[in-house]
Structures are given as structure tokens and as C-alpha cells.
Amino acid sequence: MTGQAVQPDIGPEVPPDAAPPDDFGEPAAAPGRPAARLGVAGWLRWGWRQLTSMRTALILLFLLAAGSIPGSVLPQEGTNPAAVSQYYASHPVLARVLGSLSLFNVFGAPWFAAIYLLLFASLVGCVLPRTLRLAGSARQPPPRAPANLGRLPFSATYASALAPEAALQAAATVLSGRRFRLRTGPGWVSAEKGYLREAGNLLFHIALLGCLVSIGLGGLFGYKANRLLVTGTSFANTVTALDEFHPGRLVSPGDLQPFTVALDHFSASYVTSGPLTGQPASFVAAIRYSASPQGPMRSYALQVNHPLVVDGVRVFLIGHGYAPTFRVTDGTGHVVFDGPVPFIPVETSGLTSEGAIKVPDANPQQLGFAGVFLPTAVDAGGRLESAFPAPLRPMVSLVSYAGNLGMNSGPPQSVYTLDTAGLRRLPITPQPLAVGQSMKLPGGLGTLTYTGYQQWISLAITYDPGQLPALVSGIAVLGGLLLSFMVRRRRVFVRARAADSGGTILDVGGLTRSDAAGGFEDEFSSLAAEISAQAAKE
């Protein structure tokens, strides 16, 4: 037993004093150590090691996943503020508690940001030092040959007629012929192969950093927006034209790609028979778009999960509905409203939709209407409901109000609901209107005509410059992982000593760092045989 004796754990990637023993495992500093001896720097180092430990990263990841659950269970301000206000109306006490925990805006909540920032720091802090260490290890020459090769898991001894130097030379030729990396010393040769494993490991770690950076890039320079678009209208990708705009930290309104999208036609088809009756079969939005204000208009058939990609921005079709059109004449005879009003579907089997018409410039009083649009209106025991999502018998039923809509001052309000606080319900029974029918309001307040309907689509506009780098990094992560799992790192040592009877005795020893895939035994014996044959030949 010598100091050079075999270490089954042949060399960690680093000298043991260069880094904590295992940054993925238990913290190096014992938590139980008294604080007085740790000091501030010690505590900071301990905290950093805790943060960058794999366990913490996994806990944070779990928290991130768990934290996203309320985001998908509860309505969110960002995607569906109307549903949030509805929730507040139906569960006032619970909603206030949930609201104070930011559970209606999970992805913008401080606690959510804390989780992902900590996770980011944890992963970067864990991966970066490993990357540096791996880069060093991939360049490292093989270690010196141990003194006693017979103690290695694989070993063999041969006699050769050659002089020790010549026999070693012959062995080196064989090993370098098998593309081993060589290191020679007095009376020994060390050879190592399988550095691709380290390269794979390195690739994996660099790609992991790449993933993190890409996701960060998307968060800084990307943005998300929503827009509801009625058939026959168009919009440009500019802040004033968007319904919702969620810019990344470094996005300013001038950075938006100046494309224009016009919706010419939307068609939806539904299953008309069988148990799936009313289920959507296909949606196609015929749109025209131009990438720049002066650019040519191109046509595109926008479908669910087939986004329009323009100037690096993806435009997804995420919803559709009906926008009945109305004309309102006020008490003074002026036409004070004439256009489509998007109604929001409240159920999917018949696409019954709810909405509000606000006519703030009607005289002598502001007018408001709230009600439902029924694509295929049928009488179900005295109650109207919609039997099918296609517009087979499109009717509206409205409740009429007059008074103060609350639109001349105060906070901006939802266009889909009426604030009835300052309104008085007009004494007129809501009766279903068919296209072309009118409703005369009592007291000479005016007339509403249901002139027809349009369809609308809702679009999600996403720009994420980190998406492609994230994809490339993701593929590289898997590639690196496969390499590091499939390639074994193995070492072969040869020692030559002069035999008493002249000639040389060659000791050959072999070691692999992991032999899960098997096969090193065969490789070693064929190598050893070749070395012996080569040494015998010359």
C-alpha cells in the first residue's frame, strides 16, 4: 500500500480543496455549528450553499409548480378580469382574502416573483461553478499510473522480450491507436478515454445556463397582448389598439412590431349529430396582414394552434364569439350608436353570450342595455335558451336602463358589463328580438334596433425572443445528458519493469468510472491482449 494506491473513486473532477465536496448534496458547513464561530461571512456562505443546493432548487421548483395551481384554478386579472370581478361579486369575503394574497394575479405576485428569482439564482449558482469545473476536468491529462496495478479492478501481467522502454513504447502505440489520451512517466504510461462524457456533461451544463438565460431574455424583451377583433375590422399592433398589454421589463411601446391584421371572415363548423352535437369541428379565420404600415397585405387562414408568425411575433387564435349589431336612436332623433357589440360566451353547448350596450351620448338620458345573445334561440318551457352554437336563429333579449352610466368620470370600466348603480331599469319587459326588430323605449327615450350580428375572434399576441434559444438549449441539454450517460470514462495503465531473466514484465491495469453499460471487461481484455501481442512482436 503506497500513497499512490488505487482510489476506486478515481479523481473527482476537482482537487478536493478547490470547492465544497458536493454542491449538489448536503451542505458542507454543518448547520448545527454554533453561530458565533461562523460569523457573518460564514453565514452568508452557508446561506449561499443552501440556496444553490439541489435540494433547495427542487423545493423551489415544486413551489413554483404548486404556486401556479391557483393561477389555473382561480380567474386571473391578466387573462380574465371580468371573471375576477364576478368572483368578487359572488364571494365577497373570500375574494378579498384571496385578492390580498395576489391569488387573482399569481404570475405578477411578489411571492411568485420571489420563488422564480430564487430558483433562477439557485440554478445559476449551482450550474455555473460546475460548468467551470467541468471545463477544467475535460482538459485534464490522465493521472499518474498507480504503483500497484494488480489492485485495480482489471489487471493482467505479461512478459516481453523487449527492453522496458521499447515495451512501453509498444503499449503506448496500441493505446494511442485506440485513441486514448496518453501521459507518460518513468516506467509507466497512463491512458484515458471517454472525455466525450465530460464534454457531454459540459454541454449539458452550458445548455442549462442557456435555457435559463433564454427564459430570462423572453421575460425582459418579450411581451404578451390580447385583442378582440370583429369581422370586417382591423387593428395594428400598437398599444392603443390592444385590449391587454403585458410588456417585459425592457419593452417600451415603441418596440412593438408594426404589423396590421384585418379579419375578413370567420367560419366555425360544429358537429350536427350524434352525442357530440354542438362540439366545435373546426375554426378558420380568414385574415389579411401586413408586416409594416406600407407593406403589402397578405392572406392567411388562421386556425387554432396554427399561429400567424409575423416579424417574429406569434398571433394565436384563442377564442371566438358573436357581436350583435345595434342601432340606437335617442329621444332627440339622433342616431347615437350604430355598430357591433362583442358579447362574451357564457356556455359552450349553445354559445349563449352576454354583453352590454352603452350609449353615453343619448339625450335626454344616457342609455344602457344588458342582455343575452342566443345563436339558436329555442323556447325551453317559457325560458329562451340556445340549442346550438351556430347562428341558426340568432336572437337577443335585453334589459333596458336609463340614467348615469358612470362613464363621464371615474375609473375606466369594463365594456362587457353595465354599472347599474346610477341607472334606473326601464319599465319594459325584455322580449326576444329577431334580426331587424326594434324595441321602443318608454318615456320617449329612444329606440333600439337589432340590425344583425358579426362574429369576433380573440387573438393572443406573443413575442418571446428567448423561445428559439430556449429550444436550442433544451435540445442541447438532452444531447449533453445522453452523451454523459452513454460514454464511459475509462483508464488504462501500463507499468514496465525489467525482468530478472532479461526482457520486461508488463503490468496492465484498467479502471472505469462507471460500468453500468458493461463492456469494459471485454474492452480491457482485448486491449491487454493487443498490448501483449504488440510487445511480443517487436
Place this chain on the structure above:
Amino acid sequence: MSRPPRFPRRAAAGAALAAALALGLAACGGGATAQDAAVGTGSSFVSGSYGTTVFQPGSRPQAPAVTGTMLTGSTFRLSADRGAVVVMNFWGSWCTPCREEAPALGALARHFAGAGGGTGPGVRFVGVDIRDDPASAEAFMRTFRIGYPSLNDPNDAVALDFSGTVPPAGIPATLVIDRGGRIAARIIGPVSYDGLKALITQVSAERS
């Protein structure tokens, strides 16, 4: 000597899992979720963060060449107003803060109507009506006695024209363009009578 070799395989697998989950999460955040996605788009416009940006005479961005059609059907060309101070207001009859500021804008337009006097063009007000129907827009102008004309901008072309320089970035937005056709100030949010009056007075006192 049979201690198994220590390799960071478990750690690597854990990190891979982390990466895969992180990627998965990122993917959930980005894509569309088809039909069940929310369409309720709330107040349905971006009101922007309120504030006034004033550009000093030396550092004013040139206003773009805006052309368009008025609600009345006539043609508008911003360059035709070169020499006058132009106050351009982006509005919609459906927008609460626009209705809040409308009386001040109407009164200011009347106040500055005679300001040109005998010395040349004075102050010109022009509206840009967005996401509106013409009947509602005209009713709005009657309600608030808005005497100046408005562009009908159903394609957001005017807002887009400004996106390279001083984007409106919210509704309402008001731009003050100096006599040389450069943008002197931008106000996001409702204007106040006194604040906008002071701005216009200052800009119109400059020589072109």
C-alpha cells in the same frame, strides 16, 4: 475497496428534471390554450401610465407624415398645418377618461380659436377617433360641443405612424406638435384645462 464510484449522476438527472420542468413551465406560459382561453378582456383597452413628457426645443422628434380621412369624409394631412401648433388628441367615445377630459379640450379649442389673429396660423386641434363607430363619435362631439374635426382611424394607422417616435401608449393621449412639425409634448391620460393651456401657450410663443 468496493465503494461504488461516486458520480454526479443523480445530480445530473435531477438537474435535467429541473430543466425539463422549467422548460415545460415556460411553454405553458407562452402558448395559446385553444378554445377555453379567456376572452373577457376586461376594460378592453390599455389606459397607459399617466404622465406628461415635454421635449425641449433642441431635442424634439419630428412628427411623422400623418394623412387620413376625417369622420366627415374629408382628407387630413398633418403637413398642411405646418406653421401652426397642432394639438392631436387620441380618443374614443367609449373611453371614460376621454369623456372626463373632453370638456377641457372643447373649451381650449374655443379659447385658442381666435389666437392666430392677424399674424398667421395659430393653434389647430385635431382628434383621432379610435375603436369607435362614427355615429357614437358624432354623438360624443355633440355632447361635449367639440368644434374641431377628428380623424376616423379604424386601422390604427395614425397611432402606428407615431409608433417609431412618440407612441400614444394609451388612451387618451394628447400630442402637442410645434410650428416646425416637431413633437413638443405628449400627455398620457386626461388633460387638465390649465396644464394643457400652459403647454400650448408656451409652444405657440416659440417662433417656427
